Amino acid sequence: MKRSTIKAWFVVHKWSSLVSTLFLLMLCVTGLPLIFHDEIDAIVGEDYEVMLDGEPSAEGGRPLDRMLDLALAERPGEVPLFMAFSQQSPLLTVTTGPTPDADGSEMTLLFLDRTTGEVLGPAPSGGFMEFVLQLHTDMFLGLPGMLFLGVMGGLFVIALVSGVVLYAPFMRRLPFGTLRTSRSTRVKTLDQHNLLGIVALGWTLVVGSTGVINAFADPLVDNWRGGELAEMTAQYAGEDPLDPAGYGSLDAAMAAAQSALPGRSPQFIGFPGGDWSSGHHYAVFFQGDRPLTQHLLTPALIDARTAELTDARAMPPINQALMMSKPLHFGDYGGLPLKLIWAALTLATIWVLWTGIVLWMRRSPARIERRIDEIASGAARGVAA
Amino acid sequence: MRSSRPASRPARASIARVMAIPTLLVLGSISGLVLGLTGDGLPDLLAWGLLSIPIILSMIAFVRRG
Numbered sequence: 001m002k003r004s005t006i007k008a009w010f011v012v013h014k015w016s017s018l019v020s021t022l023f024l025l026m027l028c029v030t031g032l033p034l035i036f037h038d039e040i041d042a043i044v045g046e047d048y049e050v051m052l053d054g055e056p057s058a059e060g061g062r063p064l065d066r067m068l069d070l071a072l073a074e075r076p077g078e079v080p081l082f083m084a085f086s087q088q089s090p091l092l093t094v095t096t097g098p099t100p101d102a103d104g105s106e107m108t109l110l111f112l113d114r115t116t117g118e119v120l121g122p123a124p125s126g127g128f129m130e131f132v133l134q135l136h137t138d139m140f141l142g143l144p145g146m147l148f149l150g151v152m153g154g155l156f157v158i159a160l161v162s163g164v165v166l167y168a169p170f171m172r173r174l175p176f177g178t179l180r181t182s183r184s185t186r187v188k189t190l191d192q193h194n195l196l197g198i199v200a201l202g203w204t205l206v207v208g209s210t211g212v213i214n215a216f217a218d219p220l221v222d223n224w225r226g227g228e229l230a231e232m233t234a235q236y237a238g239e240d241p242l243d244p245a246g247y248g249s250l251d252a253a254m255a256a257a258q259s260a261l262p263g264r265s266p267q268f269i270g271f272p273g274g275d276w277s278s279g280h281h282y283a284v285f286f287q288g289d290r291p292l293t294q295h296l297l298t299p300a301l302i303d304a305r306t307a308e309l310t311d312a313r314a315m316p317p318i319n320q321a322l323m324m325s326k327p328l329h330f331g332d333y334g335g336l337p338l339k340l341i342w343a344a345l346t347l348a349t350i351w352v353l354w355t356g357i358v359l360w361m362r363r364s365p366a367r368i369e370r371r372i373d374e375i376a377s378g379a380a381r382g383v384a385a
Numbered sequence: 386m387r388s389s390r391p392a393s394r395p396a397r398a399s400i401a402r403v404m405a406i407p408t409l410l411v412l413g414s415i416s417g418l419v420l421g422l423t424g425d426g427l428p429d430l431l432a433w434g435l436l437s438i439p440i441i442l443s444m445i446a447f448v449r450r451g
Binding site: 164167168169171172173176177178179180181195196198199200201202203205206291292295324327328333334335337338341344345348377378380 | 395396397398399400403404406407410411412413414415418421422423424425428429432433436437439440442443445446447449450
């Protein structure tokens with residue numbers, strides 16, 4: 001590689017890292033407790049999944065219409081927006097709001113037990129974990145905050161790629177895993193930066209890029225609703241949105257949906273007029289029937305008045321990528337050992353970010369030229385930098 | 386005596402050689418991440434094993450440093 005090419009990559013690595021590094025540190029620090037949110041919820045007694053005993057709410061229990069009536073009785077004057085099922089416990093959640101197209105901030109999430117038909121009360125909210133999650137997702141800035149963090153994630157991926165481009169020539173005279181300690185502090189810091197950066201690379205690439213996809217979740221859902229969903233429900237296009245008073249039986253709708261997509265487990269129902277449905281349908285979202293496709297949701301659109309199937313179709317590839325990217329970002333699919341690995345690699349990433357800042361702070365213009373020479377010729381044990 | 390080059394300076398390895406271990410690590414990590422999604426039990430064990438390699442390698446490097 002030519003010296004000028006290396007210099008260009010050096011500049012890319014420096015600036016993509018510098019701009020994003022403080023946000024990435026925040027994402028790593030807030031991400032650490034989020035890895036263990038199930039365990040933390042269990043400690044503070046908010047994990048209903050393990051507290052409730054009985055048939056999973058996705059499989060059966062009291063009729064859905066009865067559960068919905070119970071939930072609406074708790075929130076007089078409100079309309080249902082979502083009903084979500086658990087694959088592990090009788091926990092059933094119902095989201096309500098003042099109008100069918102209510103904003104997230106106006107929604108109320110209620111917990112119910114589908115086996116006993118008991119209302120457990122509103123979902124715990126406002127706690128430490130919710131604060132951490134909000135900071136991690138959008139820094140309390142809503143969609144602009146999410147998109148901004150998505151851009152920072154994109155810069156992180158650029159920093160990773162440019163880092164590898166610089167790593168290759170730099171390491172040509174050093175065996176893999178070299179950590180020189182007898183040289184200057186800078187060499188020591190640089191070697192740690194390089195080693196941890198390269199060993200964690202596969203994981204950081206995946207968690208970084210899936211984080212970017214997740215940041216665009218809201219626009220991707222809007223895109224599906226305005227595109228494929230509109231096409232599937234084209235015959236209703238001219239009609240006014242269905243009034244909540246005209247909603248028909250949920251149990252009949254679920255039966256129709258399950259006969260359209262047999263053998264699958266429902267994850268949630270999007271009610272008419274919300275982000276996840278048309279103005280006239282119950283959108284029943286089913287999980288895939290194999291472990292690998294479990295995160296890929298397929299909606300069956302059921303006319304909310306007549307409980308007849310309108311259409312059931314897999315979501316577009318970009319939305320499927322979004323659904324597959326969630327577990328790969330959260331690390332919650334392989335038990336506690338995977339979470340511990342996630343935490344260890346997050347700590348390694350924090351150290352890479354921190355050593356990167358330290359290396360940048362100890363810079364001087366003349367030294368930068370020397371660093372580029374060092375990368376171009378390959379660092380060696382005998383050369384003090 | 387060749388004083389122009391430090392005696393300890395080894396020859397430059399090819400880029401392919403330098404990147405061999407990193408490439409295997411990246412492929413191993415990504416395989417581990419995807420395998421974990423394919424089911425519980427054995428796939429999870431494989432995922433833990435593959436994703437532990439980067440952590441174990443860096444621990445070895447830190448123990449042997451200097």
